[in-house]
Amino acid sequence: MVFSILLFAVHTAAYATLPSSEMEERRLLTGTGRRLVFNDDKICLPEAPTEPIVLTGVNMMFILGKSDHELEEADRSVSAHLPRLSMVRLLANHWLDEPTWTGNHASDCYTDAAPFITNECLRFFDDILRWSTTELGGVAPAWSVLTGRSSLAAGDGGVELSVMHNLTLRAQWATMWGTIAARYADWDNIAGYEVLSEPRDDSDPEALRATLQAACRAIWSSDARAACIVGPARFYNKDMLSESLVLSGGPQILAVNFFEPKVWSYNNDGDGDVHVPTYPGLYDCCAVTDAVRKRQVCGMLGKTCPAAPRVLVDKKWISAELGRLAEFASHVGRPVWIDQFGMQSTDDAALKAQAKLYLSDMLSLANSMRLHWNYWIWRRPQPWPCGEDGDQSKPSFALLCQKNDGTYQADDTKLSAVRAYMPSLRTAQCAELDPAADLQSLPNPEWCNTNRDRRRSRELCEAAHVTVYMTPAGRKMHRCVHNSVANECTMQQEPFWCLRVPEPSVCELVRPLTELRQRRQWCATDPERRASKAACEETYVRVWTGTPAGSGVSYQEVRRCVYDDREGKCFMDNSRAFCYLP
Secondary structure, rough: OOOHHHHHHHHHHHOOOOOOOHHHHHHHHHOOOOOOOEOEEEEEEEOOOEEOOOOEEEEOOOOOOOHHHOOOHHOOOOHOOOHHHHHHHEEEEEEOHHHHHHHOOOOOOOOOOOOOOOOOHHHHHHHHHHHHHHOOOOOOOEEEEEEOOOHHHHOOOOOOOOOOOOOHHHHHHHHHHHHHEEEEOOOEEEEEEEEEEEOOOOOHHHHHHHHHHHHHHHHHOOOOOEEEEEEEOOOOOOOOOOOOHHOOOOOEHHHHHHHOOHHHOEEEEOOOEEEEOOOOOOEOHOOOOOOOHHHHOOOOOOOEEOOOOOOEHHHHHHHHHHHHHHHHHHHHHHEEEEEEEEOOOOHHHOOOOHHHHHHHHHHHHHOOOEEEEEEOOOHHHEEOOOOOOHOOOOOOOOOEEEEOOOOEEHHHHHHHHHHOOOOOOOOOOOOOOOOEEEEHHHOOOOOOOHHHHHHHHHHHHHOEEEEEEEEEOOOEEEEEEEEEEOOOOEEEOEEEEEEEEOOOOOOOOOOHOOOOOHHHOOOOOOHHHHHHHHOOOEEEEEEEEEEEHHHHOEEEEEEEEEEEEOEEEEEEEEOOOOOOOO
């Protein structure tokens, strides 16, 4: 946390050091955080506003005051496990949410005093977003979605606690979202705000639409370029997507769940009947989907499912299910995001292989159809353990699951499949820019309009740029542009990013090499390595495996074997690295 707090100080210091005479440049640095670009159903990076991307990532659950649901080292390790992760869904805004409202309300964010969110929660969000928007992401900065989980306000609390029916509460809820959007309007790498996860009440579609529109307008009034994210009742049911959810006034993303087929994701049909899932596999029609499709497709009456044809669940079946989502996105001109999908853990080797195949088929199809996705869930503490020692009584969807002794272990089957289908969003590295032309890097830092010569010369002005601030992933910059009428050299309104090209880490370099300790050898054990630089430096040593600094994540300390030409020796490099090596 020390580093992220220091980084935030640098961020805000950039505003404080602006010369008072340059009010226009001050204005450009306020409320213009780095945001995605939305072109109908396509999402683009601001550095490449016409090139569609697919955002991929994981869900993370945070709860104020709950020690096992606060930001910890296991969360900070996500970029090491998933270096191409590009979006994180942060379930942190628990506002009239049953798990946090029950009892003394200490963990809930609702308050009946304006702006209807507690200061403790706002500071809690600050800490989480400070990390996720500046440190998260391996090859490029990741995008953050701040999610509001409000089970009581979404319908579980009855009419009095429902933002769809209690108009006073709805107004408070919309004010709360406007307050949050204003607070982070100048923070970079905010994808948007998910306002109501997940609507429970499907009795009045028009009331739901009016409710969602109120929150989205409040967000857009504070941050016009942030996405407002909404989904259908009940529980983001993908089969209930409709044009009534298409709102006006700003960027929008439509969210749906994809725990499909139910029998596969949950190891049962949703009604408590346990099955042994296989993929590909033939299933009863009513075993592969939820109640809506059971009625629509299988002809289910009440709780009775007639003898409908059996369904072959394979890649073709998944393609048809996802294809309907992609067609809807294209039809309404809004991107569709699978906010949650996942599979429960298994100890069975055959099922693990099938699970990997299922995830590979599903994610390759989602990527090809430009459906954005976030896996459910990154980690879950007790009481959602890993099901170790054959105990499947509490199976976990988590990629990083907590064992009975409190430490975490990675589910390598699911993790490797998810990692494989995360596309890299690394953009151009700004190689054409002259580092010497960065006015903030001068011995006496300047802004575009500081120098008289730049104010008089378009050539001198537009050869320059300024770095506003830096993050671990790169630099946020503005080009200087000339106004010949006013004889001014000012910052271009839209910022752009120059991402750092990361040097290959020790962890990346050793992946293709031969590990020696599994052969009970060290670097100098073999005479061939002592005699050959090539043979020596094709190897490394895994010195130690464990859980450093109480991180709860299993890592290995590795050291490369290096060759000394003068002495003809193959020895361990002094530099060490802790690597996650699946």
